[in-house]
Amino acid sequence: MCGITGVFDTRAKRTIDRAVLHRMNESQHHRGPDEGSLHLEPGLGLGHRRLSIIDLxxxxxxxxxxxxxxxxxxxxxxxxxxxLMAELIALGYTFRTKSDTEVIVHAWEAWGEDCVKRLRGMFAFAISDRNRETLFxxxxxxxxxxxxxxLLDDGMLLFGSELKSLLAHGGMRRDLDLLAVEEYFALGYVAEPRxxxxxxxxxxxxxxxxxxxGRPVPAPQPYWDVRFTLDNPIGEDDACAELVERLRESVRLRMISEVPLGAFLxxxxxxxxVxxxxxxxxxxxxxxxxxxxDDPAYDEAAFAxxxxxRYRTHHSVETVRSDDYDLIDTLARAYDEPYADSSAIPTYRVCQLARKHVTVALSGDGGDESFGGYRRYRMHLMEERMRSALPEGLRRPLFGTLGRLYPKADWAPRVFRAKTTFEGMARSAVEGYFHSVSILRGPQRAALFSARMKGELGGYNAQDVFSRHAANAGTxxxxxxxxxxxxxxxxxGDIxxxxxxxxxxxxxxxxxPLMDHELVEWLATLPSSLKLRGGTGKFxxxxxxxPQLPHDVLYRPKMGFAVPLTRWFRGPLxxxxxDAVLGERLADTGWFERRVLQRLVDEHQSGVRExxxxxxxxxxxxxxxxxxxxxGVASTGAVATEAMVA
Incomplete structure (x- = not known):
């Protein structure tokens, strides 16, 4: 695990400033505290910060x-x-190291751009090929x-693991993409590729x-996608057995390490x-x-x-205060762009704890997406059954009207909170799902944003992110x-x-291990009834x-990695x-309606609304x-064009 950065001259072979490259590299020192190296040649600068894991x-x-x-x-x-190393040696390539890095170099020599299709793992890399005058x-x-x-105005192309390395160059404009701001307020993150x-x-x-x-910078090209064929005829018992074998293999591959290794639990x-x-x-x-x-409503330690x-692990536990909100500015600096998943706080703390004991940790991330674990999946399927029962020509006007007229009732018992359901029923499947996962839904964003902001957006809606992907889903x-x-x-974008x-x-x-692409591909062949059945997600x-985990761990209600925002915002925060929401910094952008900001704060802090x-x-x-x-110097009035996202 490392931090990478670099500069490539797309036009000629101009000299890269070593001091600038060093500054870019050191901005990511935290990603690789063990070693730092630079390489410069005409038209190219490469920087690397190393966290030593394999081939120390x-x-x-x-x-x-x-x-x-x-x-x-x-x-x-x-x-x-x-x-891959054995295969490449058979092809005549000689290895000077025992590292996976050298495998990629020779894979590029052997297979060119298709080398990525042979790699099984997590990676981001840059290859410079001097003879081809190419950066990959x-x-x-x-x-x-x-x-x-x-891509800078002078033809220099910057790259890096984190945005802070690009900003450290000094030549990149800090204009904000207002379409990305719209995505952030809908989703809580800026969606790729923005x-x-x-x-x-x-x-x-x-x-x-x-x-x-010497050539124009082209659009990125896809080399992989997952296809939900759902056509695997395997029976339930055989699927269970094969799943355990695939999980075991995925975990075994990820336990190769020359430094202390453990797992989040x-x-x-x-x-x-895992x-x-x-x-x-x-x-x-x-x-x-x-x-x-220290708040029982958020504590899962007993299940861990x-x-x-059961497995007699070397188990380390630390208690996080329920008022652990001192990380707000730390997180803003770490993420480089606005990021609104509050579970970043406990995630930061569990990583802090793990690093005291290990250098590598395996996680369970990715399971909800591939196995069908989110609660919202069950709600969406219920809505889909209701949508299919009525013709679209009747459903959209009927439920659209109900959604507009029915009052928002966050304070009421869940059974009476029908406004969101009505609004969802008036939409297509993709529109409804986007609506259900949005932090601020379309009408809320329309009310929040100023006339100037809406004019700059030019009608752009973050829902386009979902529509674009849905067109490629193939199911x-x-x-x-x-x-x-x-x-x-x-x-x-989030996890x-x-x-x-x-x-x-x-x-x-x-x-x-749950994001191993071969595992994800296999799961995509299984029918949905093996993922969500009778209200049970991850079936x-x-x-x-x-046979391997306690029943209470497998079948208890899902809790999530939450923090008590409601109480914080009415109490210690x-x-x-x-000060933040009604202060000068947000007002200076000219993007938000002051009266809406005031209403959000007043209603929440008085307990009228959530x-x-x-x-x-x-x-x-x-x-x-x-x-x-x-x-640094920032301009906050620019909007990127759709062409830049292609």
Missing amino acids: STGQQPLFNGDGSIAIVFNGEIYNYQA LARDRLAVKPMHYA SIFAQARKLAPGHTLTIRR SGGVDSSA VAMMAGVSTDPVNTCSIAF KMVAD DDPLALIQYLDLKTYLV NTKVDRASMQHSLEVRE LLKKALE KQRVR HSAPLWTLLMFEAFLRNVIDG
């Missing part, structure tokens, strides 16, 4: 081929590198590892970008499954880490202990469609972003693990929220403006 003695980067014409900087792990950027299939890039900055982009999951000097199904598999393939007790909360006791199965949407949006930044702040490598996973999610989203946006934008 000879795995330094940038790493070169035999004649020095090909160089790589790489962040991640290639889990099948030993098999690649990102793994599910975007576990980040890759940002920006970044919050108009001149920067994120390389999308499963994509590569090949830049040839929340007490939920996914992390417990620990059970680790215990089954390890001769030594597994190191596990959990955090407990059940699993730890109309109700569950498979929204699983695909989550794999392309929420998993990438993987959260874990990468939180772990790297503590120089901790996190590995993701197949739970059934397969019944009351004044901070008021607005904790929109308020947290505004609080983190204000923190981003103060901590990131105000650190």
Whole structure:
């Protein structure tokens, strides 16, 4: 696990300033505190910060081929590198190291751009091929590892693991992309391939970008996608048996390490499954880490202990205060762009705890998306059954009217909160799902944004993100469609972003056995009835693990990694929220209606309405403006065009 950065001259071979490259590289020191290296040649600068995991003695980067014409900087792990190394040796390639990094270099020599199709792992890397005058950027299939890039006005192309390395260059404009702001207030994150900055982009999951000097920079190209065929005829018992074998293999591959290794253990199904598999393939007790909360409503420590006791792990637990809100500015600086998932706080803390004991930790992230675990999936399927019972011509006007007329009743028992359901019923499946996951829904954003902001947006709606992906989903199965949407949006923009930044702040490598692409592909062939059955999410996973995990762990209600925002904003953070949301920094943008901001704060703090999610989203946006934008010259009036996203 590392931090990579670099500069490539797309026009000529101008000199790259070593001091600038050093500044870019050191901005990511936290990602790789063990070593830092630079390489410069005409028209190229590569920087690398190393967190040593495999081949501790000879795995330094940038790493070169035999004649020095090909160089790589790489962040991640290639889990099948030993098999690929044997294959490449058979083809005549000579290895000077035992590292997975050198495998990628020779894979590029052997297979060119198709090399990524042979890699099994999490990765983001840049290859410079001097003879071809080419820079090749690649990102793994599910975007576990980040890759940002920006084409400057002078033809220099910057890239880096984090946006802060691009900003450290000094030549990238800080104009904000207002379409990204719209996405943020809808989703709580900026969806790939946008970044919050108009001149920067994120390389999308499963994509590569090949830049040839002297030619225009092309659009990134996809090399992988998941297809929900749902056509696997396997029976339930055989599917359970095969799933356990696939899980065991995925975990075993991710336990290759020359440094201390362990796992997060929340007490939920996914992390417990990973620990059970680790215990089954390890001769030594597994190191596990959990955090407990001093508020019982958020504490899962007892369930984590059940699993730890069962497998006799070396278990570490620390209690997090329920008023652990001092990380707001720390998180804003870590994420480089606005990010509104409040579970970033406990994620930051569990990474902090894990790093005291291990350098590598396995996680259970990705299980909800592939196994069908989110509660919202069940609600969506209920709505889909209702939608299909009425013709669209009747359903849209009927429920649209009911949704507009029915009062919002956050204070009432759930059975009386019908406004959201009515609004959802008036929409298509994709529109309804986007509506259900939005932090601020369409009418709320329309009320929040000023006339100037709406004019700058030019009619753009963040729902376009979902519509674009839905067009490529290749399935109309109700569950498979929204699983695909989550794999392309929420998993990438929220979950993987959260874990990468939180772990790297503590120089901790996190590995993701439930996001193994071969496992994801196999699960996509299974019928949806093996994922969600009779109101039970993750049906197949739970059934397969019944012999290995306690019933209370498998079948208890899902809790999630939450923090008590409602109480914070009416108690210890009351004044901070008021100051941030109603303060000068947000007002100076000219993007928000003051009266709506005032109403959100007053209604929440008086207890009339529940607005904790929109308020947290505004609080983190204000923190981003103060901590990131105000650190340099910024222009906040630019809107990126659709062409820049292609």
